[in-house]
Amino acid sequence: MRLDMFVITADQVDSRHRADLADEALSLVSSAAEGRLALPPDRTAGDEVQALTDEAGAALEIVLALLRTGSWRVGLGIGPVETPLPADTRAARGPAFIAARDAVESAKRRPTRFSAAGDDGAVQALLDLLLALRDRRTAEGWELFDLMEAGLRQQDAAGRLGITPQAASRRALAAGIRLDQAARPALTAVLAAADAAADPATRAPGSPGVGVDGED
Template identity: 35%
Template sequence: MYVLTIDQRGSSADVDRVPELISALRGLTPAPFERSVGDELQGVVEHAAEVVDIALHALRSGNWYVGIGIGTVQLAPGGSPREGSGSGFVAARKAVELAKSAAGQVPLSVVSGTMGRGREVPPQAREGAVSSANAQAVLRLIGRLVQQRTQAQWRVVDRLRASQGGEGRHGSQKLVAHELGITEQSVSRAVLRSGWQEEWAARPAAAMLLDYAHSQIVHSENEGAR
């Protein structure tokens, strides 16, 4: 399980965007997200691919700091994230605080539940921490592509994705050009300049790194608890 803590940027000078994001996330994951405190929301997600979807959706608007915590999670079935415990929650809190301090970088951080636990860290925990850092690097690269897209590029990208039932494959540029009332050349340029194909080629890599980090960290923590 992964814990995501997402905090609104510049909330003191903006409207409360938490309900809007909670509603949008229902279309990306069955995991419930709830307001945790102030202009912050939190959720516990089972699958790494959904973590990638959620993180990039939040980064798209530029309104959020995204913290991803990887570690053990104790949460009753159907329970509120506010009732959960475990190193995954601690890591997510650390991650969102690091995202806030990432000046000039994409405001996303991935933190291992083993971080800061003392001098002797088991090899699997070290591997998990390295994989967490690698996942963060890939997500920030993809996030930069997402954040730099223009509204015109998003119109094309959103239609291409919708034409494939939510998948990130190429789609029909001719059909999208017709739907948007633009030329096929315009669609092709938007796809090229938006980095859309690069994004969808890299998403599985980010999910794979998150999966590997999770397997190493949780196994290490379970072994340490014995």
Template identity: 35%
Template sequence: MYVLTIDQRGSTGDRDRVPGLLAELHRISTGGRFERSVGDEVQGVVEQPAEVVEIALHSLRSGQWYVGIGVGAVDMPLPASPREGSGPAFVAARLAVEKAKSAASHVPLSVVSGGLRRGGAPLPAAEPGIRACANAEAVLRLIGRLVQDRTDAQWKVVDTLRMLQQDTAARHGTQKLAAAKLGITEQSVSRAVLRSGWQEEWAARPAAGMLLALAHDAVLEGQT
């Protein structure tokens, strides 16, 4: 399992953004359930690594959230509320979001193995899982940098292209359709795609998901 703990950045001088994030996560999450855990923090449990990638990058987009991902076992059966969940992955998610806060000047995301004791010391046989989580974190941060650095104008193009590509009738010529929809030239769309790193992001997303899956297997193996 993957436990995500997402904490609002600069919440003391900002409005409460948790309700808005929860509404967004409910739209994009197919299997995970998210809710406010404490203060300006959101927590949820997700089974599929591709969904973890989607949620993490969506949260990084606004620059308003710290993203912590805990990888490993959770106590079963899962309770109805994520707030009542327990197990190594929940402990790891707490460590991960605190680690993400220390990376605030970079990409505030961290992936932590559930093969750690509560204080952060590794359990026996935990090293492969720790390394695998570090690899997943590195790739997610690279992709997250592309997401964070996009301008509003680039996001308009990217969001339009993604919407069009979800339409099976618009598999081809999507840049031309996006240009018409946005009232700009095809050249402007092409430049936005190039400078935004959109194609690179989507090419790398499966790799990030694969690394999270490998990390999950390695962490669980180290816990047995």
């Protein structure tokens, strides 16, 4: 029996010359998923980590959290996973895991360091747009973003930061915070639709959803 799910496989950037960040990434994945993982996240091979979830929102938040660090290339596989699930993510099997493997390899050649496999290409295109927006965000923009994500109104966040409401408004606009907040629910819906329709077993590298353009 198979169940459609999301597999996230992440490979550390420049791991030969940097400290091993896998344990840190596993904690980050668990925090981003907020209890919505099908199994505990795992280190698979070397510095690679993997997570499994059946919730589109959790998959999106994991991908965004890992990519925000700048330390990971991330592949997202969408499609069937064999059930019953084993005790460990690294022991699980199914076309979604193969798709995630293809995707993380593709991510090494993409400027966003992200690739999706198992959909019609919509997830890739839309997430690339959001990632491009986030890539231009300054440290000050992220500071305001985090306060607003924590539930503060923009005016209250301005007070916390010691800036005027007008300055906060300009910072929010430059950081694309409202666009980011509007895009994520829409992306979650696109991911959920892709999960319902996906058959990664029929997709190969270079098919829609496994694009390879740009250089890392």
